[in-house]
Amino acid sequence: MKIYFYNTLTRKKEEFHPINQSEVRIYSCGPTVYKNATIGNIRTNIFQDVLRRVLRYNGFKLKHAMNITDVGHLVSDGDDGEDKMLKSAREEKKTPLEIAEYYTKLFFEDLQQLNIETPEIVCKATDHIQEMLEYVIKLVENGYAYETSTAIYFDISKLDKYPILSNLNIEEQKAGARVDVDKEKRNPYDFALWIKAPENHLMKWDSPWGPSYPGWHIECSAMGQKYLGEQFDIHTGGIDLIPTHHENEIAQSKGACGKIPANYWMHGEYLLINGGKMSKSLGNVYLLKDIKEKGYDPIVYRLYSYSCHYRNKLNFTWEGIESASKSLERLRNSYQLNLKGTDKLTTADKEKLLKIEKDFHEAINDDLNMPLAMSFVWEAARFEKKNPEISKLLSKFDTILGIRIDEENTKKEEIPQEILDLVEQRKIARENKDWAKSDELRDLITQKGYIIKDTKEGQIIKLNN
Numbered sequence: 360m361k362i363y364f365y366n367t368l369t370r371k372k373e374e375f376h377p378i379n380q381s382e383v384r385i386y387s388c389g390p391t392v393y394k395n396a397t398i399g400n401i402r403t404n405i406f407q408d409v410l411r412r413v414l415r416y417n418g419f420k421l422k423h424a425m426n427i428t429d430v431g432h433l434v435s436d437g438d439d440g441e442d443k444m445l446k447s448a449r450e451e452k453k454t455p456l457e458i459a460e461y462y463t464k465l466f467f468e469d470l471q472q473l474n475i476e477t478p479e480i481v482c483k484a485t486d487h488i489q490e491m492l493e494y495v496i497k498l499v500e501n502g503y504a505y506e507t508s509t510a511i512y513f514d515i516s517k518l519d520k521y522p523i524l525s526n527l528n529i530e531e532q533k534a535g536a537r538v539d540v541d542k543e544k545r546n547p548y549d550f551a552l553w554i555k556a557p558e559n560h561l562m563k564w565d566s567p568w569g570p571s572y573p574g575w576h577i578e579c580s581a582m583g584q585k586y587l588g589e590q591f592d593i594h595t596g597g598i599d600l601i602p603t604h605h606e607n608e609i610a611q612s613k614g615a616c617g618k619i620p621a622n623y624w625m626h627g628e629y630l631l632i633n634g635g636k637m638s639k640s641l642g643n644v645y646l647l648k649d650i651k652e653k654g655y656d657p658i659v660y661r662l663y664s665y666s667c668h669y670r671n672k673l674n675f676t677w678e679g680i681e682s683a684s685k686s687l688e689r690l691r692n693s694y695q696l697n698l699k700g701t702d703k704l705t706t707a708d709k710e711k712l713l714k715i716e717k718d719f720h721e722a723i724n725d726d727l728n729m730p731l732a733m734s735f736v737w738e739a740a741r742f743e744k745k746n747p748e749i750s751k752l753l754s755k756f757d758t759i760l761g762i763r764i765d766e767e768n769t770k771k772e773e774i775p776q777e778i779l780d781l782v783e784q785r786k787i788a789r790e791n792k793d794w795a796k797s798d799e800l801r802d803l804i805t806q807k808g809y810i811i812k813d814t815k816e817g818q819i820i821k822l823n824n
Contacts, residue, residue: 360417360720360721360724361374361375361724362374362375362413362414362417362724363375363724363725363726364593364623364625364726364727365625365670365726366622366623366624366625367524367601367624367625367626368523368524368619368621368622368623368624370526372726373623375623376622377419377592378590378591378592378622381420382419382420382421382422383414383419383420383421383422383592383593384422384423384587384588384591384592384593385410385411385421385422385423385424385478385587385591385592385593385594385595386423386424386425386579386582386583386586386587386591386593386594386595386620386621387407387423387424387425387426387478387594387595387596388425388426388579388595388596388597388600388604388605389425389426389427389428389481390427390428390462390463390466391428391429391432391443391444392427392428392429392444392458392459392462392463392466393432393443393444393446393447393458393459393462394447394462395462395465395646396465396466396469396646396647397630397637397644397645397646398630398645398646398647398649398650398660398675399629399630399637400597401469401470401473401647401660402627402630402664402669402673403595403596403597403627404470404473404475405473405475405661405664406595406625406627406664406669406727407595407627408473408475408476408761409669409723409727409729409759409761410593410595410625410727411423411476411478412476412758412759412761413723413724413727413759415758416720416723416758416759417724421479422479422480422586422587423478423479423480424478424479424480424481424482424582424583424586424587425478425480425481425482426481426482426483426484426578426579426582427459427463427481427482427483427484428484428575428578429444429455429459429463429483429484429485430442430444430455430484430485430562430572430573431484431572431573431574431575431577431578432444432575433575434446438510438541438550438551438554438574442562442572444458444459444562445560445561445562448561454561455561455562459483459485469646469647469657472647472651472657472658473647473657473658473660473661473761474658474661474761474762474763475661475761480586482582482585482586484573484578484582485562487578487581487582487585488564488573490581490582490584490585491553491573491577491578491581492553492564492566492573493581494577494580494581494584494611494615495511495552495553495573495577496567497615498513498552498611498614498615499511501614501615502514502517503517503518503614503615504552504614505545506568507541507543507544508543508555509541509543509554509555510541510551510552510553510554510555510574511551511552511553511554511568511571512541512544512545512549512550512551512552513549513550513551513552513607513610513611513614514545514546514549515546515548515549515550515610516545516546517614518610518613518614521548521606521610522602522606523606523609523619524601524602524605524606524609524624525601525602525606527602550574550576550607550610551574552573552574552576552577552611553566553568553571553572553573553574553577554571554572554573554574555568555569555570555571556569556570556571556572560572575604576603576604576607576608576611577611579604579608580608580611580612580615580620583608583620584612584615584616584620589612589616589618589620590618590619590620590621590622591620591621591622592621592622592623593621593622593623593624593625594608594620594621594623594624594625595624595625595626595627596626596627597626597627597629598626598627598628598629599629600626601626605624608620626670627669627670628669628670628671628672628673629672629673630672630673630675631672631673631674631675632645632674632675633674633675633676634674645675646817647660648817649817650680651817651819652782652817652818652819652820653677653680653779654774654820655680655684656684656687658687658761658762658763659680659683659684659687660680660683661760661761661762662683662686662687662690662760662762663675663679663680663683664729665729665730665732665733665760666679666683666730666733667730668726668727668728668729668730669727669729670726687762687768688768689740690736690740690753690762690764691764691765691766691767691768692768693740693741693749693753694740694750694753694754694764694765695750695767696745697742697745697746697747697748697749697750697753698747698750699745700744700745700746700747700749700750701745701746702744702745702746703744703746704744704746704748708742708744709748711742712739712742712748712749712752715735715738715739715752716735716752716755718735719732719735719736719756722734722735723759732756732759735756736753736756736760739752739753739756740753774809774820774822777807778804778807778809778820779820781800781803781804781807782804782811782818782820784800785797785800785801785804785811785818786817786818788800789813804820805823808822808823809821809822809823810822810823
C-alpha cells in the first residue's frame with residue numbers, strides 16, 4: 360500500500376519513495392537537555408514515534424538517529440546570548456555535565472512512560488566535537504565559511520538560494536538578534552558554525568581557531584552525515600525549527616557536499632494550552648509529571664494527541680485529558696471483553712473487519728492521519744459481536760497507537776479539589792525551599808486522610824486506606 364507524507368521542503372503531500380527499499384533512514388532533532396521536556400516538546404516525540412511505527416507496519420526496517428543537544432544551543436536563535444546548558448548550570452549550581460545527565464535521564468523516563476520507542480542511534484553533541492570540527496574545516500575549505508575575531512561564520516551568499524525550507528523572503532524575515540550582532544559578518548544572516556570562547560567559558564575545545572565551541576546547527580549536520588550518510592530519507596522536528604535550525608542544516612550540507620540532506624522534511628505543530636500559548640509567565644507550562652500527579656495514566660496524553668493531526672495545532676485542556684482517560688478505559692475494556700468473547704463471526708462479519716483494517720491502514724499511510732485512523736479503531740472496539748479475533752485486530756492497531764491496549768484498567772482515584780489545592784501549595788513551597796511550610800501542608804493532607812509521596816516524577820497523592 361502506498362504511503363504519503365507532507366513534505367515541508369516541497370510544501371505538498373508526496374508519495375514516499377525510500378532511497379533504499381530495505382531500510383528507511385531518519386534523523387530527528389532531539390532535546391536540548393537543560394530543563395524538563397514540556398508536554399509541548401513531547402508532542403513532537405509522539406508524532407515521530409507514530410512515524411516509526413507506521414513505517415514498520417508497512418514492512419520497512421529503520422535506522423533512526425536522534426541527537427541530544429548538550430552544548431551549542433544559545434538562548435536566542437541567533438549567534439548571541441549564553442549557551443542554554445551554561446545558563447541552567449549556573450542557575451542550578453551544577454556543572455554542565457551534571458545538568459545534561461540529569462535532564463537526559465528525565466527525558467528518557469518520560470519517553471518510557473509514554474511507550475515511545477528509543478531510536479536506534481542516540482548521539483550526544485559533546486561526543487561528536489571532532490566530527491563537527493572536521494565539518495566546519497570542510498566548509499572553510501569549500502569557500503562557504505569565513506573567520507572573524509569572534510567566530511567562524513557560514514556565508515549564505517555562496518548558496519544559490521537561501522532560505523529554501525521556510526521559503527521566506529530574507530529581506531522581510533524577522534531576524535531578531537541575528538542581525539548585526541557581529542559587525543564583521545559579510546551578511547547579517549550569516550550564522551555561526553564555530554564560536555571562539557571567552558577565557559572563562561566552561562565548555563570549550565581546542566581548534567585551529569583557538570579554544571572554541573560549536574554553534575547549534577552544526578551538530579545535526581555532522582551527526583546526520585556520520586550515521587546516515589550525505590543523504591537520507593526523512594528529517595523530523597518541531598515546526599519551530601524550520602526557519603532557523605533546519606534551514607541552516609540544509610545550508611551547511613549544501614556547502615559541504617552540494618546536497619540537501621533529507622528527501623522528506625516532516626514537522627509537528629505547536630501545542631496550545633486552553634487555546635493560548637504555553638508560557639511560564641502564564642503559569643501554564645505542563646510536564647508529563649503534572650498529568651501523572653492528577654492521577655492519570657501518562658498514556659492518556661498519547662491517546663489525547665491522536666485527537667488532532669500532527670500538522671495542526673493541538674489545544675490541551677484538562678477536560679480533554681479526562682475525556683481521553685475515559686476513552687482509554689473503554690478501549691482496554693473492549694479488548695478484554697473481546698478476548699473472552701464467544702460470539703461466532705459470520706463471513707459478513709469477517710468482511711466488515713477486513714474493511715475496517717484496510718481503512719485503518721489507508722488512514723495511517725495518508726500522512727499519519729491519526730484522527731481518521733482512530734475512527735476505525737472505534738469501529739472495531741464497538742463491533743456488535745465479541746470475539747477474540749477483534750482483540751487480535753485491536754492489538755494489531757496498537758502497534759501503531761502504542762497505548763498498551765492489552766493492559767488491565769486501573770481505576771483513577773477521585774481526589775477532592777481541596778486536597779489537590781493543598782498538594783499544589785506544597786509543590787510551590789518545595790520549589791521555594793520553604794521546608795517548614797512543606798511539612799505543615801504534608802501534615803494537613805495526612806490529617807484529611809491522604810498520603811503524599813515525593814518521587815523523582817513529582818508528588819504522588821493517594822487515599823490512606
